[in-house]
Amino acid sequence: MPATARDVLTPDALSLLQTVARAGSFAGAARELGLVPSAVTYRVRQIEDALDALLFDRASRQARLTDAGAELLREGERLLGEVDAVASRVRRVATGWESQLTIAVDAIISCGTVMELADAFFEVAPHTRLRLRDEALSGTLAALTSGGADLALGVALLEQGTAAGLHARTLGEIDFVFAVAPHHPLAAMPEPVSDEMIHKHRAVAVADSVQNGTGLTLGLLAGQAVFTVPTMVAKLDAQLRGLGVGFLPEPMARPYVETGRLVAKRVERAPRVVRPSYAWRETGPLGPGRGLQWWLKQLESPATRKALLDRHASALVG
Structure with missing residues (x-):
């Protein structure tokens, strides 16, 4: 009896197809997987026969995805994510610890402090995979509401109507200063x-990391020339x-203002102050896993919250 789609569309098969697409050739995928090229070709052909669809265009030396192949990989990635989620839930039931914890970290948060917390976390949860996501502006909250993160640090815009199913606490308050290089005309x-x-001078802005929509811009004037960068550290640079x-977070700008590498200027508009929060999603009847509970416990400390906003002294070296 010929193989059916259910027979061939296993997690291993989907991972194989992802490897071929990433490597760009059957030979390249075989090297990554430690197989001979003929074995990779045979397995891909089995999947194509069961689906009655060509997944890779073999007209050139490169293995290029067809439209059908691209659709299968999109759905396959979703299915693999669901398999991982099921495994995570089973492990949660058995041990209480998540198999993976994802934290969205906003551009205004001290990376060094997050790394110190991660180091301490691995001491108590060595088997939980920790994933950090760089986010900015509305993208930080979107990572949480979309299910892409379990915890978000530095949510600056927690609006009414966007926080359904979320819990949030304030991290503190952070002042921004308008800063320019000493050789800049301003x-x-x-x-x-x-x-x-x-308005006569180019502004530097951090890009909103939200995937859908136009995103937000803060501190810019209508019609002003803009240089958009991916992170707050890149903006500082x-x-x-x-x-x-x-405008830069005052703790990040402070060491450079003190050494004369930046000049802080008073401006006519009102001072800019941000009151960021940390937020986490509802976690269903099981409640927060032990990993998320650990992070929330650390965030109860005023010293930890302050460090997450203030400790930017080593943002750049040199």
Whole structure:
């Protein structure tokens, strides 16, 4: 009896197809998997025969996905994610510890402090995989609400209507300063600097990491030229180089202002203050796993919350 789709679409088979697509050839996939190329070709052909669909275009030396192959990999990735989720839930029931914990970390959060917490976490939960996601602006909350993260650090925009099923606590308060390089034209301007004068110069902005929609921009003036960068550290670097101007978290800018590598300028507009939160999703009848409970316990400490917002002194070296 010929193999059916249910026979061939196993997690191992889907992983094999992902490897071929990533490697770009059957030979490359065989090297990654420690198999001979003919074995990879045979297994792919089995799947194609069962589905009655060509998954890879073999017209060139590269194994390029057909439209049908791309659709199968999209659905396969979802199915593998569901298998992992089932395994995680089973392990949760058995031990209370999550098999994986994902934390969305906003651009304003101290990376060094998060790493120190991760180090301590691995001491008590060596078998839980920890995944950190770099996020910014509305993307931090979106990572949580979409199910892509279990905990979000630095949610700055927790609006009414977007927080259904979420729990949130305030991390604290963080001031932003308008800062420019000492060789930038605005460094010599009298204070307070007007929006009209700021508008004449390029701003540096961190890109919103949200995947769907237009995202948010903060601190920009309508029609102002913008240099968009992926992280807050990249924004700091760009402003140190005089590539643009903008607001920076005061703790991140402080060591560079103190050494003269940045000049903090008073501006006409109201001071910018952000009150970020940390948030986590409802976790169903089982409640939070022991891993999430551990992180929430650490976040109860005022010293930990303060460090997450303030300890940016080593954002850049040199």
